[in-house]
Amino acid sequence: KQEVTQIxxxxxVPEGENLVLNCSFTDSAIYNLQWFRQDPGKGLTSLLLIQSxxxxxxxxxxxxxxxxxxxxxxxxxxxxxxxxxxxxxxxVSDTDKLIFGTGTRLQVFP
Amino acid sequence: xxxxxxxxRHKITETGRQVTLACHxxxxxxxxxxxxxxxxxxxxxxxxxxxxxxxxxxxxxxGYSVSRSNTEDLPLTLESAASSQTSVYFCASSPGGRTNxxxxxxxxxxxxx
Numbered sequence: 001k002q003e004v005t006q007i008x009x010x011x012x013v014p015e016g017e018n019l020v021l022n023c024s025f026t027d028s029a030i031y032n033l034q035w036f037r038q039d040p041g042k043g044l045t046s047l048l049l050i051q052s053x054x055x056x057x058x059x060x061x062x063x064x065x066x067x068x069x070x071x072x073x074x075x076x077x078x079x080x081x082x083x084x085x086x087x088x089x090x091x092v093s094d095t096d097k098l099i100f101g102t103g104t105r106l107q108v109f110p
Numbered sequence: 111x112x113x114x115x116x117x118x119r120h121k122i123t124e125t126g127r128q129v130t131l132a133c134h135x136x137x138x139x140x141x142x143x144x145x146x147x148x149x150x151x152x153x154x155x156x157x158x159x160x161x162x163x164x165x166x167x168x169x170x171x172x173g174y175s176v177s178r179s180n181t182e183d184l185p186l187t188l189e190s191a192a193s194s195q196t197s198v199y200f201c202a203s204s205p206g207g208r209t210n211x212x213x214x215x216x217x218x219x220x221x222x223x
Contacts, residue, residue: 031207031208032209032210032211034212036214042216042217043200043214043215043216043217044200044214046212046214051209052208089152089153091153091212093208093211093212096141096160096204096207097143097155097158097168098143098155098202098212099155100145100152100153100154101152102150103152
């Protein structure tokens with residue numbers, strides 16, 4: 001059974017820092033991995049989708065990497081801003097279902 | 111623009127009542143999913159469908175049912191609501207396949223009193 005773990009569970013940093021959020025999964029036979037952002041009381045916004053054959057994806061200040069063989073992904077946030085404060089969720093797709101980690105709650109203070 | 115919409119946004123119901131949450135997508139996606147989100151558990155899969163007339167149980171399906179009579183809709187029914195089903199419910203859709211991601215609705219907050 002696929003299990004997804006995210007570390008750390010919570011993170012509080014000053015504005016401007018570069019951040020790394022970690023995601024690990026137990027079964028490397030995945031279709032793809034998706035990072036989402038969730039603001040309090042809101043839905044999920046897709047940030048980045050990495051195919052199983054890819055090593056990384058970039059969108060603006062966000063970069064996600066995937067090491068399928070070791071069951072790990074990282075989300076790198078450059079030059080963090082208070083507007084980045086949210087919960088970040090990692091999810092892997094296998095057999096056409098998404099399995100979620102429990103998320104990293106990020107607070108960026110001015 | 112294509113979208114996925116959930117209704118209602120908020121619902122309060124009494125224990126034992128039947129409740130149906132709606133999910134409608136205009137992406138023409140084959141695959142649709144229902145998740146619930148609870149503190150300490152993250153998002154857990156309730157039911158999913160890979161096409162019309164197809165439904166499957168997820169990891170927390172007890173007390174829930176779905177039906178898929180067309181491509182656009184996957185309503186979630188709580189047969190007899192229980193306080194343990196108080197949660198935020200999210201619907202998602204995907205074209206399916208190895209290269210496609212998932213799109214989520216805005217969620218329904220359900221309170222069972």
